[in-house]
Structures are given as C-alpha cells and as structure tokens.
Amino acid sequence: MVGLPLTQNNAAWYLGEHGPLTATLKGFQPRPSQQEFALKVEESIQYRGTVLAESGTGTGKTFAYLVPALLSGKKILISTGTRYLQEQLFHRDLPTVAEKLKVSVTAALLKGRSNYLCIDRLEQSRHATRVSVPMRDELEEIFAWSARTKTGDKSEVSGVREDSEVWPWVTSTVDNCLGSKCTHFTKCHINVARKKAAEAELIVVNHHLFFADATLKEDGFGQLLPDVDAYVFDEAHQLPDVAGNFLGSTIGHRQIEGLVTDIRQAEIEDKSGIPALLDRTADVEKAVRELQLAMGKRIQRYSWEELVHNQPDLESRLKDLATSSSKLVEILAKAADSGDHLERCYERAASIGGQISKLLEQLDSNTIRWVDVTRFGFRICETPINPGPVLAKIFSRRNTSMVFTSATLTVAGDFGHFRSQMGLGEVDEYSWGSPFNFADQTLLYLPEGLPDPREENYQRALSEHMEPIFKSSRGRAFMLFTSYKAMKAAAEYYIDRTDFKVLVQGDKPKAELLEAFQRNPKVILCATMGFWEGVDVQGDDLVVVMLDKLPFESPGDPVLKSRLARMEKDGLNPFMEYQVPRAVIKMRQGAGRLIRDFDDYGVLIIADPRTRSKRYGKKFLESLSEMPQTSDRNLVSNFLASI
Ligand code: SF4
Structure with a gap:
C-alpha cells in the first residue's frame, strides 16, 4: 500500500x-x-x-x-x-x-457510581419501613445476589428491572456515600472497581x-x-x-427528598434523640412541595425569568425553602456527633442548602438558569451558555x-x-x-409534492406517499421521526393497513423491538430519536430508512434560546453556525442506519421538502453526496423490488 x-x-x-x-x-x-x-x-x-x-x-x-x-x-x-x-x-x-x-x-471496566451495589445502603434497607411488596421481593433477590457477586455491578441482576424503584435504595450517590468513614470501605464495590482501574x-x-x-x-x-x-x-x-x-449545577426535588429520607433513616441508625430534628426535616419536605406547587402543573422547560414571570409566588417559595434548609443544617450540625450517617447527612444538607441559597443570587453573564418541570417534580439547573x-x-x-x-x-x-x-x-x-459503495448500494429519495412540514396535513400526506414504497420494499423499513406525536400518527395509519406488521418504539424494550423487526416479514418500525443512532441491522432485513423531517432541535428550549441569542449578540449567524450543523450531524446518524455492510442495499428517504427548497438544505445533501439522488418514486420501487 x-x-x-x-x-x-x-x-x-x-x-x-x-x-x-x-x-x-x-x-x-x-x-x-x-x-x-x-x-x-x-x-x-x-x-x-x-x-x-x-x-x-x-x-x-x-x-x-x-x-x-x-x-x-x-x-x-x-x-x-x-x-x-x-x-x-x-x-x-x-x-x-x-x-x-x-x-x-x-484492563478494567469502570461505570458510574449508580451501577454498583452500596453495601451500606443495602444493610440500611433491612430497617426500611416504607417498602412495597414487589420492592420487598426485589430486595430479597438483591440480598441473595450480594452474597455471591464479585463486582457488585447491578447489570448482573437479571430479575430486577434496570429502572426499578429499588435501585436508589441500594446504590449510593456522591451525596450519601460515607466514603472513608464507611465500615464497608475496604470491600466497597465502587472502591474496588476504582482501585482496579487505577492499576x-x-x-x-x-x-x-x-x-x-x-x-x-x-x-x-x-x-x-x-x-x-x-x-x-x-x-x-x-x-x-x-x-x-455535567457543566454547571443542578438541584431538584429528587436530591432534597432523598436527603429527607436519608435523615430519617440515619436517625434510626445513629439515634441523636434531638426532637426538633425530625420537625425541621418535615419543614423542608413541606417547603419543597410548596415550591413545586408554585411552579404550576405544566410539564415544560422554562428559563428562570419566564417561570418567575408566570408564577409570582415562585421566588418567595424559594426563599422559604432556603430558610427551612438553613434551619435544618443548624440542627443537623448538633446531631452530626451522634454517628457517621447523621454526620454525612449534615454535610449533604449544608451542600444542598448552599446550592439553594445560591439560587437567590445574580448569575454571571455566561450562565443561564432554567427549570425542568416534570410530572413528579422539578430540576433547577445552571448551565454555561457557551x-x-x-x-x-x-x-x-x-x-x-x-x-x-x-x-x-x-x-x-x-x-x-x-x-x-x-x-x-x-x-x-x-x-x-x-x-461501502454508496453509488451502487443506495438511492437517496427526495419526494416531491409533500406539503410544508409545519402544516397540519404533513404527516398524513407523508404516510400516504410512503405506502407504495413500503409495498415495493415489503416492509423492511425504519420510519424515523423527530417527534413522538408524528411517530404515533404514522403508526396509527399503518396499523390500519393489514399489509404490514407495525412495531412502535416504547411498546417493547429496544432490543426486543429489533429482534422482532428482524424475525418478522413485512415490518415497519416507527421510532423517534432513540433509534437515530446506535442501531445496527445488517443484511436485507432493513432496506428503507425514512427521516420525516430535518432534525432541528426545539427552538423553545431555554438553553438553546440563550445560546442562539448569545451568538447573535456576538455577530454570528446562530442558525447557520449552530442549528444547521447540529441537525446535519443528527441527520447523518439517522442515515447511517441504512448501510451497515458491503452486502447491504437500500433507499434513504429524506421526506422534508425543505431539503430541496431551502438554501440550507444544500448543507444536508453535501453530507450525502456519494448517494445517487432521485425524486422518481417508480425508480425507487424498481430499486427496492430488486433487493
Ligand atoms: S463507601 Fe460509600 S458506596 Fe461504598 S459501601 Fe460505603 S457508603 Fe456505600
């Protein structure tokens, strides 16, 4: 060579x-x-x-x-x-x-802390009172496994779901780990894994x-x-x-409520006997609930200013939380001498209290504060704009x-x-x-005649337009969407067409969906961003990948909004220099699902008419220049019929 x-x-x-x-x-x-x-x-x-x-x-x-x-x-x-x-x-x-x-x-494999069993918390869970029956069964399984595991890696426990509520009870966080004061420190799974990594x-x-x-x-x-x-x-x-x-900081209901739970547990372990401790803990719990109520019920991301503007009580509820947190810290300082668990709770409460107080201060000019209001709680985050x-x-x-x-x-x-x-x-x-030889192995289809993707009838028109193509391909298609709503609409359309079996993201775990996709004939898999990357289907089980829209991020996201505003202020063109490049990279990831081997053949469909009608569409097409392009649906059908 x-x-x-x-x-x-x-x-x-x-x-x-x-x-x-x-x-x-x-x-x-x-x-x-x-x-x-x-x-x-x-x-x-x-x-x-x-x-x-x-x-x-x-x-x-x-x-x-x-x-x-x-x-x-x-x-x-x-x-x-x-x-x-x-x-x-x-x-x-x-x-x-x-x-x-x-x-x-x-060689050593090292994962994040939450992947390892915490021996101390597992011990503590024996005394836990608020445990449901299914959780009790899962705990028993974890106890049995804990006696034989050498790594403490929770992925070894097949009988307990990865997202089970039991895991936070028996794994640690930076906040609640006792560190070198822990009686299990030398055989702690995280420490053993880190030691191995160090060596x-x-x-x-x-x-x-x-x-x-x-x-x-x-x-x-x-x-x-x-x-x-x-x-x-x-x-x-x-x-x-x-x-x-990871850059910046986050404080949310989860950390505060986790602290509250751990203080109650630590008091059972260390027995400070200070009567006001549990009262002050309850005050914090109440204050966090009231702050959550003051945020309203709408599940959304807001910039802090926007939420304060919409919810006039918000700032005073935050002040109340800061006050009750600092009272809790004061009393925990006295309780900390009773034992390691209470001492660790004191350190955590001081750190969380500090974070809450900081939310009452002015931000520097490179940081945005934003709030994620979810179904069960909230996160308040501070993120660098650049x-x-x-x-x-x-x-x-x-x-x-x-x-x-x-x-x-x-x-x-x-x-x-x-x-x-x-x-x-x-x-x-x-x-x-x-x-791979994209000139021979692929076709890039850019449909003509579809409405603007912002119009109400776009998704329906798209599903109708694709139907003859999926007939030619005999299913074997990924329909990749940029929104959950669009995915649902397409899935409903095709479920009514008995010619195809339709699989929908979320109905089963990802691995099972992919297995079903490869096992069944005439399948269309409808999915959102979770399938745009990291999915590898080789061979002729997958011959069509359709992307419904150019994958621009939601312009309503407060962090994105601030970044774009900052770029504009600096004299840059945020759309061409930030939004388009990010969307091109996402589009390339989605397109990359199609050809995974030398023997793979298939059609990539970029349905969004803006790919051709807008000037920025060229940036997307330049990244796919090796694929022969067509807007002729018959050509696509013939190509697919030959695979
Ligand atoms: S050192 Fe931390 S993670 Fe390890 S067992 Fe103790 S509390 Fe758990």
Missing part, C-alpha cells in the same frame, strides 16, 4: 494482509483506511498529539484504535458513548484483539463518567479516574451534549494524547463545528470515508 510503512513494529502491519488479524480472525479483511487511522492513533499516543478522526461506517474504527492502544505499553483510557457500547468493547472487542495480537494487558493499563469508561470525573477535578474536590497517557473518545459526536449535562471555554480548560489541562473519533464529526467535510463546541484549537484532522 502506498504511503504506509508496514513494518512489523507498527499498528498498520498488525491490521494488514500479513498481520495476525487477517490470518486468524474469521471474516476480517484488511482495509487501508483502518490501517492509516491506526497509524495516526499510534503517532498521537507517541507524541501526545490531539487527533480528530472521522471514520465512516465499515472502516473498523474500534480495531483501528484498539490495536495501537494495546501495543503502546502506555496507560490508556477509552471512553464510549453508552454503557452498552462500553460492555461490548470490554467483553467482546478488547479480548478478541488482545488474543490475536498475543498481548497481555490488565489497569487500559480502562474502559463512558462519556458520562469521564465528565463526572472532569467536573470533580475542575472543582478541586477529588477524582474518580486515574491519570493516563492517552484518551480515546469513541462516538465523540456525543461529547458536546453529554458535557452540557461551554467551549470550560471544555477547553478541561482538555488543555490534561496535556496528554487525545483521539476523538466517530462516523459523524464533520459537516460537509468540515470539523469546525465540532472543534468550536469542544473548545479545541488547531489539531490534526483526518477523515476516512466508508469503504
């Missing part, structure tokens, strides 16, 4: 035609782009460089970074987008590559954990992850959004090698949008297209 130094000492050789993967791994084919990518990762690890690497579907990016990481002899941290990908990497890809390379490295040569985490650690370090409060020589961020396009959730400078600080402080990779980092071939969101300066940028 031209330009690639394939000596036996480098990562490209191991992935090449004479390397061990080609020789011994069934189905593995050497790919030049994968080898080039591996060399860039190798260089980055060696010279502490920062690399942005866009690597199209089918390039084999996981092996491209695993091979140099395993060969480097350095301490490496790999961060993936989700826990599912983390498990897949750790349990499947990593052992496969290590075995073929004949290298032995110590391992390769650590696999997810982006949430990475940012949880980064914000702790930023605040100077400690660390969850060890220092490493190199970071690899897979699915890096998700980083700006995940980071947005997270770039905060992220720049987080990344520049590391002074190590960093590789950011994903199939979708660019917009029309440009990394600028990703770089600016991440606060990255000039770095090395590489893009390797997919090895």
Whole structure:
C-alpha cells in the first residue's frame, strides 16, 4: 500500500494482509483506511498529539484504535458513548484483539457510581419501613445476589428491572456515600472497581463518567479516574451534549427528598434523640412541595425569568425553602456527633442548602438558569451558555494524547463545528470515508409534492406517499421521526393497513423491538430519536430508512434560546453556525442506519421538502453526496423490488 510503512513494529502491519488479524480472525479483511487511522492513533499516543478522526461506517474504527492502544505499553483510557457500547468493547472487542495480537494487558471496566451495589445502603434497607411488596421481593433477590457477586455491578441482576424503584435504595450517590468513614470501605464495590482501574493499563469508561470525573477535578474536590497517557473518545459526536449535562449545577426535588429520607433513616441508625430534628426535616419536605406547587402543573422547560414571570409566588417559595434548609443544617450540625450517617447527612444538607441559597443570587453573564418541570417534580439547573471555554480548560489541562473519533464529526467535510463546541484549537484532522459503495448500494429519495412540514396535513400526506414504497420494499423499513406525536400518527395509519406488521418504539424494550423487526416479514418500525443512532441491522432485513423531517432541535428550549441569542449578540449567524450543523450531524446518524455492510442495499428517504427548497438544505445533501439522488418514486420501487 502506498504511503504506509508496514513494518512489523507498527499498528498498520498488525491490521494488514500479513498481520495476525487477517490470518486468524474469521471474516476480517484488511482495509487501508483502518490501517492509516491506526497509524495516526499510534503517532498521537507517541507524541501526545490531539487527533480528530472521522471514520465512516465499515472502516473498523474500534480495531483501528484498539490495536495501537494495546501495543503502546502506555496507560490508556477509552471512553464510549453508552454503557452498552462500553460492555461490548470490554467483553467482546478488547479480548478478541488482545488474543490475536498475543498481548497481555490488565484492563478494567469502570461505570458510574449508580451501577454498583452500596453495601451500606443495602444493610440500611433491612430497617426500611416504607417498602412495597414487589420492592420487598426485589430486595430479597438483591440480598441473595450480594452474597455471591464479585463486582457488585447491578447489570448482573437479571430479575430486577434496570429502572426499578429499588435501585436508589441500594446504590449510593456522591451525596450519601460515607466514603472513608464507611465500615464497608475496604470491600466497597465502587472502591474496588476504582482501585482496579487505577492499576489497569487500559480502562474502559463512558462519556458520562469521564465528565463526572472532569467536573470533580475542575472543582478541586477529588477524582474518580486515574491519570493516563492517552484518551480515546469513541462516538465523540456525543461529547458536546453529554458535557452540557455535567457543566454547571443542578438541584431538584429528587436530591432534597432523598436527603429527607436519608435523615430519617440515619436517625434510626445513629439515634441523636434531638426532637426538633425530625420537625425541621418535615419543614423542608413541606417547603419543597410548596415550591413545586408554585411552579404550576405544566410539564415544560422554562428559563428562570419566564417561570418567575408566570408564577409570582415562585421566588418567595424559594426563599422559604432556603430558610427551612438553613434551619435544618443548624440542627443537623448538633446531631452530626451522634454517628457517621447523621454526620454525612449534615454535610449533604449544608451542600444542598448552599446550592439553594445560591439560587437567590445574580448569575454571571455566561450562565443561564432554567427549570425542568416534570410530572413528579422539578430540576433547577445552571448551565454555561457557551461551554467551549470550560471544555477547553478541561482538555488543555490534561496535556496528554487525545483521539476523538466517530462516523459523524464533520459537516460537509468540515470539523469546525465540532472543534468550536469542544473548545479545541488547531489539531490534526483526518477523515476516512466508508469503504461501502454508496453509488451502487443506495438511492437517496427526495419526494416531491409533500406539503410544508409545519402544516397540519404533513404527516398524513407523508404516510400516504410512503405506502407504495413500503409495498415495493415489503416492509423492511425504519420510519424515523423527530417527534413522538408524528411517530404515533404514522403508526396509527399503518396499523390500519393489514399489509404490514407495525412495531412502535416504547411498546417493547429496544432490543426486543429489533429482534422482532428482524424475525418478522413485512415490518415497519416507527421510532423517534432513540433509534437515530446506535442501531445496527445488517443484511436485507432493513432496506428503507425514512427521516420525516430535518432534525432541528426545539427552538423553545431555554438553553438553546440563550445560546442562539448569545451568538447573535456576538455577530454570528446562530442558525447557520449552530442549528444547521447540529441537525446535519443528527441527520447523518439517522442515515447511517441504512448501510451497515458491503452486502447491504437500500433507499434513504429524506421526506422534508425543505431539503430541496431551502438554501440550507444544500448543507444536508453535501453530507450525502456519494448517494445517487432521485425524486422518481417508480425508480425507487424498481430499486427496492430488486433487493
Ligand atoms: S463507601 Fe460509600 S458506596 Fe461504598 S459501601 Fe460505603 S457508603 Fe456505600
């Protein structure tokens, strides 16, 4: 291969035609782009460089970074987008590559705190009084498992649902963990997992954990992850959004009510006997309920100003909560001497009280305060309007090698949008297209004659327009929507058409839906954003992917509104420089569901007429330029009939 130094000492050789993967791994084919990518990762690890690497579907990016990481002899941290990908990497890809390379490295999988059993809280749950019968059964199952687990990773417990109410009872939060004062500290599952990670040569985490650690370090409060020589961020396009959730602060009914519950429990354990303690606790509970009532019943996100404007009692209810919290802190200070549990509650109450009082202060000019009113409660959040400078600080402080990779980092071939969101300066940028032959394997269909998507009849017209196409494809289609309402409307339309079996997101867990999609003939799967990425259906079970609209974010979101207003004030064009690029990346993710292998064929449908009628539509189409375009439905039907 031209330009690639394939000596036996480098990562490209191991992935090449004479390397061990080609020789011994069934189905593995050497790919030049994968080898080039591996060399860039190798260089980055060696010279502490920062690399942005866009690597199209089918390039084999996981092996491209695993091979140099395993060969480097350095301490490496790999961060993936989700826990599912983390498990897949750790349990499947990593052992496969290590075995073929004949290298032995110590590796550790580390998840966030809420994934591990807290032995102390499990013990405390024995004395819990407000436990329902189903929860009691689940607790018994967890007790039985706790005696045999070596990791304390709750994913081992198959009989208790992941979202069961029992988990918060037996897992810890930063707030309620007793830390080194805990009597179970040495065998605590989280501490054992962190110790293993500290000693391992390769650590696999997810982006949430990475940012949880980064914000702790930023605040100077400690660390969850060890220092490493190199970071690899897979699915890096998700980083700006995940980071947005960790920068800034949040206080909500959940933390306050959790504290109230734990104080009552701690009093049973530590027995301070101070009569006013439970009264002051009840006062806080009442104040938080009244604050919630003052927010109104409408489930929505508001900017703080907007909610204060709509709900005149809000600020005085917040002051009441601040007052009752500080009285609770005073009395907990006295109770704290009675035992570790009450002492920890005191520290938490002081921290929560501080956060509540801060809500009464003025904000700095780069922060927005907003409120999420939900069915059961609320969250009040403070978020940086422009997270770039905060992220720049987080990344520049590391002074190590960093590789950011994903199939979708660019917009029309440009990394600028990703770089600016991440606060990255000039770095090395590489893009390797997919090895698939999109010219032969795909058609991009842009329908004509559909109404404007903002019109009432758009969804109905869309369903009618697609029906002949789905007949030609014999189902085998994903209809991906930008809203739940649109998804429901399409599902109802097709459920009445007996030609197809219709699967709808939310009716079953994702894995079961995908399994049913592949098992049944003539299926249409209707889904929203949860299926636009991380879904991999190979072969001819999936031959049509339809995107109902260009995936712009809701302009009503208060954080987005503030970001756009700030950009406008700075003389930028927020629509073209922020909203369009983000929508292009989301669209590319959705489109990426269609072709997953060399033998896959299919039609991508972008139904939104604005793709053709608006000037910005060009930005979307430029990212799909390898696909032949058509607006001829007959051509589409013929193409599909041949698959
Ligand atoms: S150290 Fe914290 S997480 Fe570990 S068992 Fe104790 S309270 Fe639970």
